[in-house]
Amino acid sequence: MLHSLLSGDYPRSRPLAAILLIILIGLALTPFLFPGSQPLNTAAKVCIFIILVASYDLLLGYTGIVSFAHTMFYGIGGYGVAIALHSAGPHWGPLALGALSALVLAILLALVIGLFSLRVRAIFFAMITLAVASAFAVLASQLSDITGGEDGLSFRGPALLRRSFQLFEEPVFGIDITGKVLGYYLLFFIALGLFLLALRVVNSPFGRVLQAIRENEFRAEALGYRVVVYRSLANCLSAGMAACAGMLTALWNDYTNPDTTLSFAIMIDILLMVVIGGMGTLYGAAIGATLFIIAQNYLQVLMGQLSEALSAAGIPLLPLLFHADRWFLWLGILFVLSVYFFPTGIVGKLRSLRK
């Protein structure tokens, strides 16, 4: 049972398995363990980013190509749901239609970009995706008739997922099962399903070919695998998953705007999560995303206190370096160091501990 769920890809390290189990249980029981909307929001964000980062890892870690258009697909998912619900009202029908059309659009766009630029060289693909994604972000913020411009679109989700909805009369384990909690579990199980699907993909023969291309493109081609076809498929798959993550975000937040879905800052966040967690392992995506979002929410507070303590002690430059807004500096340094010294990230480090 477990073997087929994980597609035979076990964590292969006790501490790693323990961390993953903690993350899984923590996410599964968040509404009961940490009541309140702030922890629930954080948990939902973690779930979404695990999917987003896992889908990016499919490209970067498994296929060895760098794309900067991942937020574009994420945004397409978000806007697909937002535009449908905004214009047709809070029903399941428009939601499904919006989600489906976003998925198709994302996959088609990925296919076009891939066919256009993946034939040449990895570095070319990186530059072209960067250009296309930035143009898309500008378009989304300028075509305000459709996308709501810089403010984005706010809408209402289906009645079942609203805060005002109550599933049971009585609280369960002291918690009201509101539509929000229901929505969280919908999100959680979709995310879990997508993650297991991604595991299935990378451990299939198809996934092996992707890894072969990453290791030696020339040899993979010589063995009879059409590299362009495999890379394009991986690109489409990853784009589709990213679009799903975007839909979940939109549905959870009840709004979509350029800042939260299309901005380059999010692209960099994803890159950091993949590399710090560990490229080429989907478990790394889970750990990287969790760690990053916890750091985003709690490291700032810690650094703010440190900075105050330092400036109280009268040290000149250091308080500026540890200012609460500078948490990204330290993550950036961690990122550079991890590319040099442990390119397999936290997961690789944990796995090598055993040997």
Place this chain on the structure above:
Amino acid sequence: MSTAAASADFTLPKVKTDWLPILLVPAFMLAALPLVGDPSTWVTLTVAALAMGMMIFLMASGLTLVFGLMDVLNFGHGVFISFGAYVSLIVLVPLADWVEAHNVWLNISVLLLCVLAAMLVTGALGWAFERVVIRPVYGMHLKQILITMGGMIVAEQMIHVIWGASPIPIKLPETFRGAFVLGDAAMEKYRVIAVVLGLTVFGAMYAVLNRTKIGLLIRAGVENPEMVEALGYRIRRLFVGVFIAGSALAGLGGVLWAFYRQTLTAGMGMEVNVLIFIVIIIGGLGSVGGCFVGSLLVALIANYTGFLAPKLALISNILLMVLILLWRPQGLFPVAKR
């Protein structure tokens, strides 16, 4: 004796110049004239486009040379632009009087001091960047992209640490404000200055690349680095030099760009970076001439479509890139073997 005489008579066949892409630039300008209609508007737009093109060229040339010579694509190139722009504050803040003075020479010297300071600092930064960030990852594209992105994040955050996170307004020196009026056409003075400066640098760069031994080595290195090394030249040292020069040029472009926008933000380099990538893809990765033509094309089309169809202008450069790649998949001037 006879062989020496024979080799003296022997001249290398002339390299054929590929005129087609170069002719695209005047063709674009002429094609836009009837579309824009009013000649004076056309002059204003064209001067603006040329100024923008020169600035983009200054910022992009270093990147394309570095890529051509050593196969390193620096995704953090934008940071040198931002740094150059911020470093001009070192000059501008203490010399605020010179900026406001109604004296041409003081104004010019403050601009030149800004440029000098920016080039020195970004050159030094480029040297450090090459040493610390890029040297360990030669030949590994994936890691290069990641590591230079990381370097960019850290450097951008350091700008926040040093100069603060909020945008800083800066002022043009007194002489360069306002516009020349030529008939009905108004040309902003500063844009004319930018064109002159850009052309000077392009001329100097062209001369160095085509008339000096260093330039010869650099061009040879782009074609075939192993061979240059085998002939006894230290290609590494050459590369470090080009990297420093490229960073300094980015710093120069950053100063010009900053005066053009008149605000400083840490992300300004990264914003132009996208444009720079488009330019060097259009021009052909590694080709300086292509980079020049590409910058002009991108700037021209951005300005003309910005006037004719503002909504289309947002994606005009992407469309241009797609069309050019459909015509020549390796860019306008493909560099051999890349």
